[in-house]
Amino acid sequence: MRIRLPRPRRRRPAPDPAVWSLSAIVPGTRWLPCHTTVCAHTTTRHTPHGTGYRCTACGTTKGDQP
Numbered sequence: 001m002r003i004r005l006p007r008p009r010r011r012r013p014a015p016d017p018a019v020w021s022l023s024a025i026v027p028g029t030r031w032l033p034c035h036t037t038v039c040a041h042t043t044t045r046h047t048p049h050g051t052g053y054r055c056t057a058c059g060t061t062k063g064d065q066p
Ligand SMILES: [Zn+2]
Pocket: 034, 035, 036, 038, 039, 044, 055, 056, 057, 058, 059, 060
């Protein structure tokens, strides 16, 4: 009987904002962990929003809280 082992996942380095800044992406976009119930601790794109950054996935603004 053969046991199927899960394929090892390739470790990808964190996306570099400089590399990912396409024309569709707002300049200054950062990849940040969101920490909301929607995104959990997934690292998502955050666009500059006021004094903080706004999650492009769930719309939560972070960074402007005390
Ligand atoms: Zn989010």
